[in-house]
Amino acid sequence: METAPFFVTGLTVFVLSCFVGYYVVWRVTPALHSPLMAVTNAISSVIIVGALIAAGPADFILSKWLGFFAVILASVNIFGGFIVTHRMLQMFSKKKKK
Amino acid sequence: MSMTIPLLSYLVSSVCCIMALRGLSGPNTAKGGMYFGIAGMALAIVTTLTLPAVASYGTIILGIVIGGAIGGGIAKKIEMTALPQLVAAFHSLVGLAAVLIAAAAFSSPESYGIGETGDIHVGSLIEMSLGVAIGAITFTGSIIAFGKLQGLISGKPVVFKGQHPVNAALGVLLLVLIITLCATQVAAAFWAIIAVALLLGVLMIIPIGGADMPVIVSMLNSYSGWAAAGIGFTLQNTLLIVVGALVGASGAILSYIMCKGMNRSFFNVILGGFGGETAGAAVVGDNDKQAKIGSAEDAAFILKNASSVIIVPGYGMAVAQAQHALREMADVLKKEGVKVRYAIHPVAGRMPGHMNVLLAEANVPYEDVQELEEINRDFSQTDVAFVIGANDITNPAAKKDPKSPIYGMPILDVEAAGTVLFVKRSLGSGYAGVDNELFFYDNTMMLLGDAKKMCEGIIKALEH
Numbered sequence: 001m002e003t004a005p006f007f008v009t010g011l012t013v014f015v016l017s018c019f020v021g022y023y024v025v026w027r028v029t030p031a032l033h034s035p036l037m038a039v040t041n042a043i044s045s046v047i048i049v050g051a052l053i054a055a056g057p058a059d060f061i062l063s064k065w066l067g068f069f070a071v072i073l074a075s076v077n078i079f080g081g082f083i084v085t086h087r088m089l090q091m092f093s094k095k096k097k098k
Numbered sequence: 099m100s101m102t103i104p105l106l107s108y109l110v111s112s113v114c115c116i117m118a119l120r121g122l123s124g125p126n127t128a129k130g131g132m133y134f135g136i137a138g139m140a141l142a143i144v145t146t147l148t149l150p151a152v153a154s155y156g157t158i159i160l161g162i163v164i165g166g167a168i169g170g171g172i173a174k175k176i177e178m179t180a181l182p183q184l185v186a187a188f189h190s191l192v193g194l195a196a197v198l199i200a201a202a203a204f205s206s207p208e209s210y211g212i213g214e215t216g217d218i219h220v221g222s223l224i225e226m227s228l229g230v231a232i233g234a235i236t237f238t239g240s241i242i243a244f245g246k247l248q249g250l251i252s253g254k255p256v257v258f259k260g261q262h263p264v265n266a267a268l269g270v271l272l273l274v275l276i277i278t279l280c281a282t283q284v285a286a287a288f289w290a291i292i293a294v295a296l297l298l299g300v301l302m303i304i305p306i307g308g309a310d311m312p313v314i315v316s317m318l319n320s321y322s323g324w325a326a327a328g329i330g331f332t333l334q335n336t337l338l339i340v341v342g343a344l345v346g347a348s349g350a351i352l353s354y355i356m357c358k359g360m361n362r363s364f365f366n367v368i369l370g371g372f373g374g375e376t377a378g379a380a381v382v383g384d385n386d387k388q389a390k391i392g393s394a395e396d397a398a399f400i401l402k403n404a405s406s407v408i409i410v411p412g413y414g415m416a417v418a419q420a421q422h423a424l425r426e427m428a429d430v431l432k433k434e435g436v437k438v439r440y441a442i443h444p445v446a447g448r449m450p451g452h453m454n455v456l457l458a459e460a461n462v463p464y465e466d467v468q469e470l471e472e473i474n475r476d477f478s479q480t481d482v483a484f485v486i487g488a489n490d491i492t493n494p495a496a497k498k499d500p501k502s503p504i505y506g507m508p509i510l511d512v513e514a515a516g517t518v519l520f521v522k523r524s525l526g527s528g529y530a531g532v533d534n535e536l537f538f539y540d541n542t543m544m545l546l547g548d549a550k551k552m553c554e555g556i557i558k559a560l561e562h
Contacts, residue, residue, distance in 0.1 A: 006334045007221050014327060017340045020116055021347030027123040030444065030469050033352060033451030034181060035132075036122050037319055041188045043115045043135050044345040047195055047326045049146045050333050053209055054202035055161065056152030063202035063209065068157045070198040073191040075165025076172075078139055080188060083173035084181070085132050091178075091458040092125045 035088045042081025048074035100150075107145040108337035114138025115341050119348065125464055142337055151209055178459045179416045182448040183247035186315055190240030192322040193299075196233030196329050197292060200226050203332055204288050210333050220280050222332055227276040227288070229328025231295040236321040238299030243314050246303075247448055253308030261305060268298045306367065309490065311448045312356045313367045320349025352450045359444030359470075361496075361506040389525060392543040394555030397519050400543070402560060404481035404517075406437040408473065410510055411453050412446050414487020414522065415549050421460035423553035424486060428462070430560045440467045441474070441510050443491040474511055483515035487549050489522065493534045518542040521552050 028036050051074055054067025114134045121131015143162075146152065176184050203226060207213045212222040245251035272294050279287035306314055327342025329335075357364050401407060409428065415421060428438045440462060446453045457467055477483060485492055492512045495502040512518050513536055522544065525537055536542055545552050 005221065007225075007331070010331050010334065010336065010339050013336050014331075014339045014343050017112075017343035018347050021119070021344040022351065024116060024119045024344075025348040025351045028119070029122075029124060030355075030442075031451060031454040031464070031467060032122045032125065032128060033355075034449060034455045035128060035451070036119070036348060037185055037315070037352065037450060039118055039122065039132060039135055040319060040323065040345040040348045041185060041192070043118060043139065043341050044192050044322045044326050045195070046111075046115070046139060046142055046338060046341045047192065047199060047329050049142055049335060049338060050199040050203070050329050051161075051195060052143065052146045052158055053149065053151045053333070054199055054206075055158050056149075056154065057206075057209060058153045061206060063206035064157065066198045066202040066205070068161050070195040070202070071158055071161030072165040072168075073195040073198070075162045076169035077165075077188050077191050077195075078169065079166040080169030080173040080184075082132065082136055082139075083170055084176065084184065085135075086129075087173070088178075088181075088455050088458070089125075089128045089132060091455065091461075092464060093129060 032092070035085050035092075038081050038085040038088065042078055042085060045074040045077035045081065048078065104145050104149060105336070107141055108335070111138040111142040111145070112337050112340040114141065115344060119344060177419075178455055179419055180248075181455060182311065182315055182452060183244050185449060186240050186244040186247055186318065189315075189318045189322045190237050190244065193233045193236030193238075193240060193318075193325060196322075196325040197230055197237060199329055200230035200233065200332060201288075201292075204285070212332065212334070216283055218283065223280045223283070224276065225328060225331035227279055227291050229325055229332050230288075231272060231276070231291055232321055232328055233325040234292050234295035235299035235302065236318055236325050238296045239303040239314075239321070240299075240318045242300055242303040243311065243318060246306075246308060247311060247315075251304075255307040256304045261301070265298065265301055268294055268301070272298065302368070308448070309445075310360075310367050312445050312450055312452075313353050313360075313364070315449045316349050316352035316356055317368075318349070320346050320353060323347070323349055356445055356450060359508065360504075361508060389537045389544045390540075390542065392519075392545055394545070394552055395559045396543065397545055397552075398556045398559030400517055400519065401431055401436065401482055401484070401556065402434055404436055406480050407431060407439075407482045407484055408477060408480050408512075408515065409438065409440045410446075410483060410485045410488050410492060410512055411440065411442070411457070412486065412488025412491060413448060413452075414489075416447060416452065416456055416487070418487065418549035420486065420549035420553055421456045421462075423550050423557070425457070425460040425462050427553045427557050427560070428466075430557055434560070438466065439473065439476075441470065441477075442467060443470055443488070443508075443510055446488060446491055470508060470510060477511045478514040480514075481516040483510075483512035483518045484521070485512055485518060486521040486553075489534055492536060494536055495534070512536070513539060513541070516541065519545055521545045521547070521549050523548065 051067050051070035115138045118131045118135030121127045207218045213219045275291045323342045323345025330338025442453045496504045496507040496509045
């Protein structure tokens, strides 16, 4: 059998993920919409994967520099996003103990 | 065969990201969800570092350390009231990162296995140009949103003649450039796509007013996801596609919820220009009507004698940083035996869930905070509605005046309460530029002044 081009596989994954996202996000309580934004913001920095590949080669060519800056930007987001989320969730949960 | 293990770990990483969102369905599972997200991200990074395409680690580690230090430093220090602009700034970074990665892929396609320089597969070019365009729009759009939220740019909508034709023309130009790029592989077309998309991002967000920011922040959140998915298609990476789609869907749902909270269509918000023409807005407050203006002592007297109070916070509370003083006031009232609850309108504040975070920061119990649908019926059995820093979301014109620009927007029925105490800096109109006739109702008492100082004044008066 002829293998399908990646585009078809990718589209399949994409459409199914949209549905998963749709059903999962509707279950998020409105009170946690801000942490939701912070978390989605942090995980959207998964594009760091692309940046790592760009920054990966040993020789310093244009794409390596572009990748390097992208790694910095995505890292700001990953660390910043998760830390802010953590701070927010800390606020929501601390009253439970009292 | 060598790719099997990395691809499987990407799958695990994708599942972790789904679990991260799933955890946010309740406050008890939220933290667990966040740890799933962190684990997923860590796994994705480690897996990528083991790929043969990644040969040197020095720059990468340096990049992560620099980025991590900046991100961590900002995130630890940021005030919770400044959250919307922080999120907007973070979105811009995702957008810019997407642009840089696409540019890297364009200049060295060999690294990603999508062709040779000057001879990239057409499919990859289409995906790449979509990813780079969405990324660039997200980047400049988020910067404008950040500027508006931070007060660097006027929160008022900036409108000029022929705005929509210009945007439409730029959109068409973008399409033409993408086709040109695919047909000719000319590098100039690629850079032109970026330039046009950057400009389009600015022009799209600049006409949108401050009160519509919750929609815009959610929309840019969604765009950053679509940009990641676009890059995922370019790099043939399913993890990026999955996570991009999740984020995109999440942002789209939040935008939808925010639009519904204002009873406006998404396109209505995007086309912008709302709240600019104050003069054209329905004038309901006749000049001969007098608003009753009270002092902190008057308010304390009324609150003390109430048996139930509903507090309605808005963006003004965030600006004045009044959430802690407000909670102290509520504590004093509770000690007096008053039932105190909080009513949150979906679009209160400048981002989805903004008020909930601020109240949580001030240690307001989670159970006391209720959403519009849950609590709206209770206003008629409530002695006092305490509106602090909110305006348009309580305006009865939304129910009664079909000519009002906010007509049809679901509002909190505060006027049904025995007394409405309205903390506000002046008798001016809200962000939508609409007068609020509620100020002149017989059962309304205006408490003019800074929200925080007013709460402190009321606490002092209550304790006497």
